[in-house]
Amino acid sequence: MKADPAVQRRLLDLAQVDAELARVTHRRRTLPEIAEIAEAEKQLRAKQDAVTTIGTSLGDLNREVKRQETEIDQVRAREERDRKLLAGGSVGAKQLTDLEHELATLNRRRGALEDDLLELMERREAVEADSRHAQVELDKAQEALSDAARRRDGALADLESTEAKRTAERTKVSAGFPEPLLALYDRVRAHKGIGAALLQSRRCGACRIELDRSAMSRVKEAAADEVVQCEECDAIMVRTGESGL
Structure with a gap:
């Protein structure tokens, strides 16, 4: 030729x-933001999983606290009923003894339930703190991903602009061959x-x-x-x- x-x-x-x-x-294939986004997405999934796990634990504790409170209320209601019977003076000697024994038993039962409830509430307080921290970390991970995506989009826009200019230049340069x-x-x-x-x-x-x-x-x-x-x-x-x- x-x-x-x-x-x-x-x-x-x-x-x-x-x-x-x-x-x-x-450059478009190897933008550092692409790898950064992949890592940010991985971190975001991990933070989301953490929030979900802690949320499940918190939900379980809330249900346990509610169940414990309900049981305490039932014991208190039984105690109140027994006290009213005692105060009424209409019970016999044997029933009186039984009521006093039951009240002592109910009192011990309520004390144990209240101790358990206190422990549950302390655990719930700790998990709530973990939940707040996990949410903060999740928010940070979401912001990191959004920031990387914004920078990637900006870099891609610059590349697209450069590519358009060079493509037009190529058309002009190659016209005379x-x-x-x-x-x-x-x-x-x-x-x-x-x-x-x-x-x-x-x-x-x-x-x-x-x-x-x-x-x-x-x-x-x-x-x-x-x-x-x-x-x-x-x-x-x-x-x-x-x-x-």
Whole structure:
């Protein structure tokens, strides 16, 4: 394939634009915010699980406290009934003895229940403190995720703006190339990543490999308008005064 040397040199401008577009693509895939968001989501799930677990424990304690309070109320009601019977003076000696015994038993029972209730309420107070702390940690995790997402979206917006500018620039730069030359360039770029590069000081600018003596001889013998490709990476090697020929 042949192309005017000046046209071949313009491939370097196209390659520079494509390199910038490739950097945008790479940057989009490797934004640090992406990994940060993944970690923030992991932390958020852990904090949500903690809140749920503590909430379940708190709910169990609330039910236990309510059950204990109900049982205490029942004992108190029984005590009140027995006291009224005693105060009424209408019971016989045997029933009086039974009521006094029952009152003593109820009093001990109520004392034990109240002790248990106090312990339950202390436990509930501790779990409520844990719940408040877990909620604070959850709020922090949610804010960290939101912050990372905002920064990611901002970075993506900048990349999209850069990509749009470079894409428009590429359309303008590539407009004047002969179709066969542009097709070759695009095909090599699609497979190798770089379509054209400067041959500088006997070294291919795409793969950075120095040409051996025989390869350099073939390049020197090629006509100025001959499109020369690197034997290692297939990139079009643009020849200038810097090529060392």
